[in-house]
Amino acid sequence: MSIVVVGSVAYDSVETPAGSAPDILGGAATYFSIAARFFAPVSVVAVVGSDFKAESRQVLSSHNIDLRGLEQRPGKTFRWHGRYHEDMNTRDTLSVALNVFEGFRPTLLPDQRRCDYLFLANINPELQASVLDQTQSPRLVAGDTMNKWIAESSAVLKKLLPRIDILTLNDEEARMLSGEHNLVRAGRAILKMGPKTLLVKRGEYGVLQFSSESMFAVPAYPLEEVIDPTGAGDTFAGGFMGFLARNGRVTESTLRTAVVYGSVMASFVVEKFGLDRLLSLSWEEIDNRYRAFIELTDSHHSRWISQ
Amino acid sequence: MSIVVVGSVAYDSVETPAGSAPDILGGAATYFSIAARFFAPVSVVAVVGSDFKAESRQVLSSHNIDLRGLEQRPGKTFRWHGRYHEDMNTRDTLSVALNVFEGFRPTLLPDQRRCDYLFLANINPELQASVLDQTQSPRLVAGDTMNKWIAESSAVLKKLLPRIDILTLNDEEARMLSGEHNLVRAGRAILKMGPKTLLVKRGEYGVLQFSSESMFAVPAYPLEEVIDPTGAGDTFAGGFMGFLARNGRVTESTLRTAVVYGSVMASFVVEKFGLDRLLSLSWEEIDNRYRAFIELTDSHHSRWISQ
Numbered sequence: 001m002s003i004v005v006v007g008s009v010a011y012d013s014v015e016t017p018a019g020s021a022p023d024i025l026g027g028a029a030t031y032f033s034i035a036a037r038f039f040a041p042v043s044v045v046a047v048v049g050s051d052f053k054a055e056s057r058q059v060l061s062s063h064n065i066d067l068r069g070l071e072q073r074p075g076k077t078f079r080w081h082g083r084y085h086e087d088m089n090t091r092d093t094l095s096v097a098l099n100v101f102e103g104f105r106p107t108l109l110p111d112q113r114r115c116d117y118l119f120l121a122n123i124n125p126e127l128q129a130s131v132l133d134q135t136q137s138p139r140l141v142a143g144d145t146m147n148k149w150i151a152e153s154s155a156v157l158k159k160l161l162p163r164i165d166i167l168t169l170n171d172e173e174a175r176m177l178s179g180e181h182n183l184v185r186a187g188r189a190i191l192k193m194g195p196k197t198l199l200v201k202r203g204e205y206g207v208l209q210f211s212s213e214s215m216f217a218v219p220a221y222p223l224e225e226v227i228d229p230t231g232a233g234d235t236f237a238g239g240f241m242g243f244l245a246r247n248g249r250v251t252e253s254t255l256r257t258a259v260v261y262g263s264v265m266a267s268f269v270v271e272k273f274g275l276d277r278l279l280s281l282s283w284e285e286i287d288n289r290y291r292a293f294i295e296l297t298d299s300h301h302s303r304w305i306s307q
Numbered sequence: 308m309s310i311v312v313v314g315s316v317a318y319d320s321v322e323t324p325a326g327s328a329p330d331i332l333g334g335a336a337t338y339f340s341i342a343a344r345f346f347a348p349v350s351v352v353a354v355v356g357s358d359f360k361a362e363s364r365q366v367l368s369s370h371n372i373d374l375r376g377l378e379q380r381p382g383k384t385f386r387w388h389g390r391y392h393e394d395m396n397t398r399d400t401l402s403v404a405l406n407v408f409e410g411f412r413p414t415l416l417p418d419q420r421r422c423d424y425l426f427l428a429n430i431n432p433e434l435q436a437s438v439l440d441q442t443q444s445p446r447l448v449a450g451d452t453m454n455k456w457i458a459e460s461s462a463v464l465k466k467l468l469p470r471i472d473i474l475t476l477n478d479e480e481a482r483m484l485s486g487e488h489n490l491v492r493a494g495r496a497i498l499k500m501g502p503k504t505l506l507v508k509r510g511e512y513g514v515l516q517f518s519s520e521s522m523f524a525v526p527a528y529p530l531e532e533v534i535d536p537t538g539a540g541d542t543f544a545g546g547f548m549g550f551l552a553r554n555g556r557v558t559e560s561t562l563r564t565a566v567v568y569g570s571v572m573a574s575f576v577v578e579k580f581g582l583d584r585l586l587s588l589s590w591e592e593i594d595n596r597y598r599a600f601i602e603l604t605d606s607h608h609s610r611w612i613s614q
Contacts, residue, residue: 087488159309179392184531205512217527217603218523224491253607260606296524297604299567300560 001139001245002041002066004112005032006102006131007121009046009070010078013091015094017086018227024274025056027078028121028144031231033065033113034083034278035238035265036119038286040245042238043112045069045131049077049100053064059279069109075100080145089203106136117245119237120164122146125157132163140250142166142241144233144305162194165250168237170201183208187215199240199256201233209259216256221267221293232266239265264289308446309348309373310554312339313438314428314541315408316353316377317385319483321580322401324393325534328580332363334385334450335428338538340372341585342545342572343426345593349545349550350419352376352438356384356407367588376416382407395533396510402459415441424552426544427471429453432464439470447557449548452541457483469501472557475544477508490515494522504562506547508540516566523563528574535580539573542585546572556582571596 010027014020033042043066048056052072061067078101081094106127108115114136120128120143128143135141143164149157150173157177161167167190175181178189183200187210190198200208204226209216240262247254264286271277317334318578321327350373355363359379365510368374385408390399413434415422427435427450435450442448450471456464457480464484468474474497478490484500485493490507494517497505505517511533516523547569554561572594578584 057511124492182531182533184529202512205509206524208526215529215603216605217513217526217529218606219515219526222491222515222522222524224489256605256607294606296522297606298563299523299525299601299604300563 001116001248002043003036003117003119003241003245004043004045004069004108004115005029005036005043005119005121005238006076006106006128007032007119007123007144008078009044009052010046010080010101012230013079013081014228014230015083016088016228017084018225019273021228023079025059026231026274028231028234030060030275031269031278032119032121032232032238032241033060034063034275035235035269036242036245037064037238038265038281038283039239039242039261040117040250042066042242043069043107043109043115045108045112045220047071047100047104049073049075052077059275060107063279069112071107073100073103075093077101078122082230084229088229091229116140117241118142119232119241121237122149125149125153129156129160129163132160140165140241140244142168142237144168144237145173147173147176151207158193161190164195165220166197166199167195168199168201168233170203170233174198174200184215199259201236203229203232207236207259207263208243209255211252211255213252216259218263218297220260220295223267223271226270229270230274231272232270235269236262236266238262260290260293261286264293267293308348308423310343310424310426310548310552311352311376311415311422312336312343312426312428312545313352313413313435314426314430314451316351316355316359317387317408319581320388320539320587321535321537322390323395323535323580324391325532326580327568328535330386331581332366333387333538334543335538336457337367337582338541338576339426339428339545339548340367341370341582342462342542342576343549343552344371344545345572345588345590346549346568347424349549350376350416350422350438352413352415352419354379354407354411356382359384365584371585374407376419378414380407380410384408389537391494391536395536398536413438423447424548425449426548427451428541428544429456430520432456432460432467436463436467436470439467447472447548447551449475449544451475451544452480454480454483457518465500468497471502473504473506474502474528475506475508475540477510477540479556481505481507486590492521506566508543510536510539514543514566514570516562518562520559523566525566525570525604528570528596528603530574530578533577536577537581539577542576543569543573545569567597567600568593571600574600
């Protein structure tokens with residue numbers, strides 16, 4: 001089943017301890033869709049400026065991403081310039097220019113309104129709500145947000161949360177939204193705000209999934225080298241949502257497997273700058289790392305019990 | 308099979324954001340043995356001063372810990388005073404007085420020399436080597452160390468490492484010992500120094516186990532409230548080593564289960580100040596949290612495959 005993603009398509013300039021990459025194709029909707037398309041067809045709703053390169057469009061369309069919803073408007077494409085610290089866990093935004101993204105008013109095409117799987121990447125929660133208003137009861141709605149909206153649009157966001165099945169946040173955002181420092185308490189508090197499932201992304205420390213029935217914790221796949229963490233969270237969401245759309249069922253069991261696939265996809269994207277690693281990735285590589293991930297986290301419990 | 312642990316028995320004064328506890332029984336050998344004794348008989352080799360309370364001795368002996376190797380000498384018992392920061396991940400040592408521990412020259416009793424399982428808690432690596440010299444080929448030797456010895460006794464430590472089967476370090480110590488910031492590279496470099504298995508303790512982020520064949524990663528059990536992290540690493544080691552001694556075999560599979568039991572024990576000790584939670588703990592509680600831990604980390608892989 002196909003997925004619709006609404007969010008940013010951008011040009012990023014990234015500096016990390018491993019080097020730098022100026023003006024590369026990025027944005028939440030981009031990372032999400034390049035990851036999700038391994039699992040299911042993806043349709044993007046986004047806006048770019050008149051400077052958006054034919055080459056960038058080609059990157060997306062040649063990977064089977066439906067770009068009918070990629071609006072091109074006079075002006076410049078969203079640009080972000082960031083620099084990561086030595087430990088890669090924190091970064092400074094050196095400059096950000098929303099450009100045409102500032103006037104983004106997402107409009108779904110008729111077939112997108114009937115989508116089954118919808119991912120609301122990090123945009124103003126008012127726009128996320130307006131997207132939901134356009135849809136006809138999707139089977140699954142997942143959404144992301146950021147500290148800015150938690151601080152500035154708290155009321156709108158809290159009204160939106162009961163309409164979202166799965167919310168993704170990083171640990172700091174989870175603390176901020178809930179007002180709880182402890183992540184278990186933060187997770188429980190956020191579930192009471194509406195979403196059925198909460199995914200707390202902890203970077204190199206993995207992911208915590210909260211649902212009413214249970215908690216699920218996975219480490220991040222340990223890598224020998226991290227080149228560029230940009231887009232890891234959206235790539236995670238793409239693998240996660242992609243697996244659910246491909247599987248077709250949402251249960252505790254498929255949610256957990258989806259978290260593993262999301263973690264697998266995120267472990268690839270950080271190995272090179274920007275989209276480079278995802279664009280060269282094969283299904284065989286995904287499958288091998290999925291197996292390695294399962295082996296990494298397998299406590300051999302059943303083997304011990306059976307002895 | 309029984310375990311011998313060599314290390315500190317101390318009085319700690321602990322301040323955490325949750326409160327404070329002055330002059331409570333602590334020390335690496337204490338936490339280790341109170342955790343390990345749930346799984347196997349434990350014998351302690353340590354030194355205390357003339358101020359060591361009969362009540363403290365009673366705490367240990369009433370929990371079936373063999374204290375024949377607990378030497379009492381004129382002078383004061385080792386004292387440590389520390390304060391944890393708001394996030395509980397870092398702490399400041401406000402004062403430390405080695406007292407009689409400064410002159411500690413561990414001497415094993417004849418039956419301790421023939422022990423099968425030996426844990427060398429964090430003491431001067433020269434002393435750790437002298438303990439090994441006294442033993443008659445134990446089946447398994449595990450050891451801990453700290454930044455001080457890595458900085459000041461690097462040569463002695465590196466000569467000791469090939470004699471240790473399982474080394475436990477925290478992430479900063481692993482980085483310092485290996486000179487590698489990346490933990491995967493750090494882990495591989497340390498395995499080349501001698502130990503067959505390396506356990507990297509990451510506090511609230513869990514444990515990474517490195518062996519020549521594989522990596523194993525577990526998260527820490529997410530808790531709603533952490534009261535006092537003191538002793539968590541030694542409690543982990545106690546649960547880990549305890550399970551291995553009880554099981555009797557050291558395989559990739561039992562090592563992984565041991566990491567889970569270590570994590571389970573560590574998740575209890577931080578719930579109250581000092582030893583309080585471990586002293587009130589029942590086997591049923593351990594078993595319940597073990598099951599909860601397995602459920603927490605179970606990716607439901609096999610269920611998905613079988614569908």
